[in-house]
Amino acid sequence: MNENWEHRVSAISQPTRIVDYIGEAFEILGSRSAARKAIAASRVKLNGEKVYPSDTIKNGDLITLSGTGVAKAKKFDFEIEQVYEDDHLIIVNKPAGIAVNGNRNKTVENALAGSIKKSNLADALPRPVAVHRIDVPTKGLVMLAKSKSALIALSKDFETNKIDKEYHAVVHGTPNDSGVINKPVEGKKSESRYQKDKTVKSRNFTSLSLVRLKPITGRTHQLRIHMASIGHLIVGDRLYAKETKTILGKGLFLCASKISFQHPETKQRKVVNIDPPKRFYRLLEREEARF
Numbered sequence: 001m002n003e004n005w006e007h008r009v010s011a012i013s014q015p016t017r018i019v020d021y022i023g024e025a026f027e028i029l030g031s032r033s034a035a036r037k038a039i040a041a042s043r044v045k046l047n048g049e050k051v052y053p054s055d056t057i058k059n060g061d062l063i064t065l066s067g068t069g070v071a072k073a074k075k076f077d078f079e080i081e082q083v084y085e086d087d088h089l090i091i092v093n094k095p096a097g098i099a100v101n102g103n104r105n106k107t108v109e110n111a112l113a114g115s116i117k118k119s120n121l122a123d124a125l126p127r128p129v130a131v132h133r134i135d136v137p138t139k140g141l142v143m144l145a146k147s148k149s150a151l152i153a154l155s156k157d158f159e160t161n162k163i164d165k166e167y168h169a170v171v172h173g174t175p176n177d178s179g180v181i182n183k184p185v186e187g188k189k190s191e192s193r194y195q196k197d198k199t200v201k202s203r204n205f206t207s208l209s210l211v212r213l214k215p216i217t218g219r220t221h222q223l224r225i226h227m228a229s230i231g232h233l234i235v236g237d238r239l240y241a242k243e244t245k246t247i248l249g250k251g252l253f254l255c256a257s258k259i260s261f262q263h264p265e266t267k268q269r270k271v272v273n274i275d276p277p278k279r280f281y282r283l284l285e286r287e288e289a290r291f
Contacts, residue, residue, distance in 0.1 A: 022044060043065055165260075170210055195211065257274050
């Protein structure tokens, strides 16, 4: 795989810092922030020599870039359901129990690295890179970029809350038909909205409800914290259960079931969704029958 690029400087009319130039000169970088990181990692050379962000360039200079800046994947042979894919991105249905990424073998990124065809785009990444994460015990939709431009655009949209996500969960108790939760998470402003779909009586838990959850902000464990804070713990959430008796050994009953986003290339709004796991409905049916 060719992971080295060359660029001959031309048509600049005044002294220009290399850090301000190469983000656009190399499509695989795509931004000033990425340019600074590439220079810091010694992936950029000017006329064969090491460079610093403040170094200036002139017409005729040869700039070389090596590597994509994406860490090599670790071997993890694991099949993950692919819900949507094109040359720019892929959306998968992450099973509960594995991480999206990180310094471990058992991740979505590692699983996809050996099984997904590389993008045909000029700024193709060597492997899909996650643009957001969901908790290890949470199941559901995760989006990964296959090109540098898609990674930049989608990451920015996540940061500015332009990508809408919806979850399904089974919670303890009987929430209101709908509501908004504005409880800070780790001292930061946070907002979640919920809508109740169904409630059943339960012999062991009084009642259980199927709800749809929409995080307006994206704090760590936000939905889990917010639902527990109003007395409706997500079933199986031992981390936030405290005194609440819940179902253990069956996993967390939380699924990222819908994602709506602007496609980085077509700019068209796209919606991808999956059905909640069948075990969510089986649990409700079982509890209702036992009652």
